C-alpha cells in the first residue's frame with residue numbers, strides 16, 4: 001500500500017523546477033512506488049519563482065524564507081536546489097530537524113564544506129542523495145554492468161570529460177556560478193564533480209592527480225536579480241570580474257592502476273553538453289556521450305566485429321522501460337532526474353542509504369581537492385581524506 005511523503009524544495013530556478021517535475025512524474029512512471037511525493041512547500045527568495053512553481057507544479061504553500069521549509073511538520077524530505085553557498089546552512093538545518101536531504105552537486109562550495117555536510121547528515125542519521133543524474137542514463141548503467149561482469153576485462157584507461165558551452169558567449173551573464181564566494185570553484189566543482197563521480201562508479205577510486213586550470217573570460221555583465229539562468233546573455237551594463245576557473249583538467253591514476261584524464265570546461269565552442277567517457281579494459285571498451293545519450297558504443301576484443309558497435313537505448317537497459325516500451329524511443333535530461341528521484345525515494349522506503357549519497361559526494365570532493373592543490377604545488381597530489 002503506497003503512502004504519501006511530504007516534499008519541500010528550496011531554490012526554484014532551473015534545477016528546482018526540474019526536481020519538482022521529477023517528483024510529480026513518480027506516480028506515472030513508477031506506478032508501483034511505495035512512496036508518492038506530495039509537493040508541500042517550495043522556497044525561493046524571488047517570490048515570482050515560488051508562484052510560478054506553485055501554479056505549474058501544484059505546491060500547497062510557498063515561502064521566501066527557506067527555514068520555513070525545514071521547519072514544516074508536513075515535510076519529510078528537504079530538496080536543496082539553491083546556489084552552492086547555501087548548501088551547508090540548509091543541510092545543517094534540515095539534518096537537525098531530522099529530514100532526509102537531497103542536495104544538488106557539488107554539495108557545498110568546496111571540499112571542506114562537503115566534508116562538513118557529510119558529517120552533519122551522518123550524525124543526524126538522515127538519508128541523503130546527490131544529483132549525479134548522468135549516472136542514471138540506461139546505457140551508462142549498462143556500462144556499469146559490463147565492467148562489473150568483466151566483459152571489458154581489467155580497466156586500463158579512462159577518459160572523462162564535460163565540455164559545456166553554457167558560458168561560451170563573452171556576454172553570458174555573471175550569475176552566482178562565476179563568483180567564488182557563491183559557487184566555490186568554477187568548472188571544477190560544477191562539472192568535474194559529475195566526471196569524477198562517473199569515473200568512481202565505472203573505474204573505481206582515484207589514487208593521485210596532477211591538474212591545470214584556466215580562466216578565459218575574465219569579466220561578465222552582472223546578472224539582473226531574479227531573472228534568467230546561467231545560459232542567459234547580457235545586453236550591456238556593468239561588468240564585474242569572474243573569480244573562478246572556466247577550465248580544469250587533470251591526469252589521473254586510479255587505485256587499480258588504470259590511467260586517464262578528466263577535463264571540463266564551460267566556455268568551449270562547438271560542444272554544448274558533452275558529458276562523456278571512454279573506458280578501455282584488457283578485453284574491450286565502451287564510450288558514451290550525453291549529447292547522444294541514447295547510444296553506447298561497445299567494443300569486445302575477439303568479437304565478431306573488429307570495431308565498435310552502437311547500441312541504442314531501449315527497455316532492455318535499466319530504467320528505459322519506465323518511459324517507453326520500445327528500443328530507440330529515446331530519453332532526455334529530465335528523465336534522468338525522474339530515475340534519480342525514484343532511486344532516492346526507494347532508499348527512503350526501505351530505510352537504507354543508497355548511492356550516490358553524501359559519502360559519494362565527499363569522495364568526489366577529495367579528488368577535486370587534490371586537483372586544486374596541484375594547481376599551486378605544480379606536482380602530482382595524492383587523494384586524501386578530508387574531515
Ligand SMILES: NC(=O)c1ccc[n+]([C@@H]2O[C@H](COP(=O)([O-])OP(=O)(O)OC[C@H]3O[C@@H](n4cnc5c(N)ncnc54)[C@H](O)[C@@H]3O)[C@@H](O)[C@H]2O)c1
Pocket residue numbers: 010011012013014015016043044045046049064066080081082083084086104105106107131132133175190226228229230
Ligand atoms: N545535476 C545537474 O545536472 C545540475 C544542473 C544544474 C545545476 N545543478 C546544481 O543545482 C543547484 C542550483 O543550480 P541552478 O542551475 O538551478 O541555479 P539557478 O540560479 O537557476 O537557481 C537557483 C535558485 O535559488 C534561488 N535562491 C537564491 N538564494 C536563495 C535563498 N536564500 N533562499 C531560497 N532560494 C534562493 C534563486 O532565486 C534561484 O531561483 C546548484 O547547486 C547547481 O550546482 C545541478
